[in-house]
Amino acid sequence: MNVSRLGLLLLVLLLPIRGVAEQGDLSRQADGGPKGPGEGHAEAAEDEWDYSRERGPARWAALDPSYVLARVGGSQSPIDIVPSEVIGADLPELVLDYSPQPLHVINNGHTIEVISTATATMRFGDRVYKLRQFHFHAPSEHTIDGRPAEVEIHFVHADGEGHLAVVAVLFEEGEAESPEIGSLLKTDALTEPGDELVDEDRLFDFQRFLPDSLDYYTYEGSLTTPPATEGVRWFVLRETMHLSREQIEIIDRVYYSNNRPTQPRNLRFVLTRR
């Protein structure tokens, strides 16, 4: 066995341990401050990954050994959801309770992230998660029958043990349903990584970014950004929402193409509530 083989073997043996360690890091981060778990987004200044050809999704695993799951992981996100292959199951309702809270938005170098500083919860059966932040991808990361939406918002939640659950909402162009989005993404205030917008005096209603129906597709996946940690429970809402062309352009102007391509589904099933 040559040295590189041995290295590969060690890497494979260490993988499960690494995964747990990252999850632990995430939960500590999640409990530790306003940054939240960041769905894997670390501080922008230290990051070397992005969505370019040189440091983009196809190269993430080569940039840092801790990003290796981006290449070798078997249950990565996002995925293409094929409604005709989705399996109906006896699953609990998804219950989201987001009360209005002060505005706190940052440009973290990869996306615009809205940080949750007040109590906002997600309940799934007997599991309770807290909302940490939500952020934008354009075009969408998940696709339906191979078709991307214009925008996808990820609401990132963590439970007390650091398990992550992400609710994804897809947006198409149409009559605007969330007028606040324009003022939320004041692009002149958020164009540079590190830019921050805090308005303690104005309450912002996160609920306005959710469709009437919380029917979902669910599957077991990963963070869609390095370190691509697995064990993330995804809920992609079935009802698509609408943004005006102007709102979509506001989002596109700051970060366009911050979407990881869909990943192989492998042996995973996508379930929906029967």
Ligand SMILES: [Zn+2]
């Ligand atoms: Zn995301």
